Amino acid sequence: MDARRESEATPTKNPTGVERKSERELVVTRTINAPARLVFEAWTKAELFRRWWVPKSYGLTLLSCEMDVRVGGQYRLVFRHEDSTMEFFGTYVEVTPHSRLVWTNEEGDDGETVTTVTFDEKAGKTLLVVHDRYPSREALDSGSTYALPEVLDQLDELLASLGSSTEAK
Amino acid sequence: MVQYSQTHFDASFGALSDATRRGVLEQLGRADASITALAERFHMTLTGMRKHVGILEQAGLVSTEKVGRVRTCKLGLRGLEEEAAWIERYRQLWAERFDALDIVVEELKRKEKANGRKKRK
Numbered sequence: 001m002d003a004r005r006e007s008e009a010t011p012t013k014n015p016t017g018v019e020r021k022s023e024r025e026l027v028v029t030r031t032i033n034a035p036a037r038l039v040f041e042a043w044t045k046a047e048l049f050r051r052w053w054v055p056k057s058y059g060l061t062l063l064s065c066e067m068d069v070r071v072g073g074q075y076r077l078v079f080r081h082e083d084s085t086m087e088f089f090g091t092y093v094e095v096t097p098h099s100r101l102v103w104t105n106e107e108g109d110d111g112e113t114v115t116t117v118t119f120d121e122k123a124g125k126t127l128l129v130v131h132d133r134y135p136s137r138e139a140l141d142s143g144s145t146y147a148l149p150e151v152l153d154q155l156d157e158l159l160a161s162l163g164s165s166t167e168a169k
Numbered sequence: 170m171v172q173y174s175q176t177h178f179d180a181s182f183g184a185l186s187d188a189t190r191r192g193v194l195e196q197l198g199r200a201d202a203s204i205t206a207l208a209e210r211f212h213m214t215l216t217g218m219r220k221h222v223g224i225l226e227q228a229g230l231v232s233t234e235k236v237g238r239v240r241t242c243k244l245g246l247r248g249l250e251e252e253a254a255w256i257e258r259y260r261q262l263w264a265e266r267f268d269a270l271d272i273v274v275e276e277l278k279r280k281e282k283a284n285g286r287k288k289r290k
Contacts, residue, residue, distance in 0.1 A: 014267075016263050018256050018259050018260040028263045030264075032267070032270065033274075034274040038274050039274055042274050042277065048277075052266055052270040052272070053266060055266055055269075056269075057265060058262075128267075
């Protein structure tokens with residue numbers, strides 16, 4: 001919407017793709033204009049990771065970010081949202097420098113989600129593929145959408161307006 | 170509401186996986202049409218088209234109404250928009266992350282260049 005402000009921040013934004021591969025899998029893709037070793041660094045050094053992982057629009061404060069990036073190592077992110085704190089934690093399962101990271105997300109009540117990130121470098125650019133495998137369809141639907149009910153409420157309003165404009169055609 | 174959505178999403182993804190069904194949605198986006206008209210348009214038997222419309226209807230993407238002997242299909246706008254919004258919301262989260270990642274990585278690139286120059290001296 002505010003194209004001017006965005007273009008000032010980053011002049012060369014690549015598109016972000018999202019695909020639901022199955023009832024338990026979501027895949028996100030994005031090309032980053034840098035070699036894989038630098039992109040990998042930004043994913044594996046806590047002081048870099050914490051600068052980009054939390055979307056500003058979510059109104060969350062990252063209180064701490066610990067990452068022990070090696071097979072069997074743990075990570076823990078603690079957020080403050082209004083008056084409460086939230087923790088996200090898990091274990092690194094695979095760490096292949098500059099090409100592949102796999103970790104578990106253990107904070108959920110209904111089983112582990114496994115996140116696999118691959119870094120595929122071509123001509124100095126890196127294709128990132130983030131693959132989330134949820135323990136169940138329900139976990140995906142509730143976990144990935146962040147407060148789905150609120151979204152659906154907003155959607156009701158939007159759809160009401162869309163519906164009336166379609167009828168007018 | 171959430172329960173409804175979970176089954177609904179799955180049905181929608183299945184329904185949208187077929188090219189003919191996507192074509193039917195596009196067509197209905199322009200104007201309502203009878204099953205007969207749709208069958209003709211997509212060079213299909215009535216039975217074949219009824220099946221496709223049935224799947225779209227189950228997913229909430231299309232609604233049908235029988236008036237006399239003609240069954241008219243129209244877009245179930247609600248289903249399609251809800252699906253798109255769900256994916257779009259998730260995409261926006263990641264786009265925002267990646268935009269911030271771009272900035273961090275650009276900084277690493279600049280640092281590396283600067284260090285490289287120092288080392289060569």
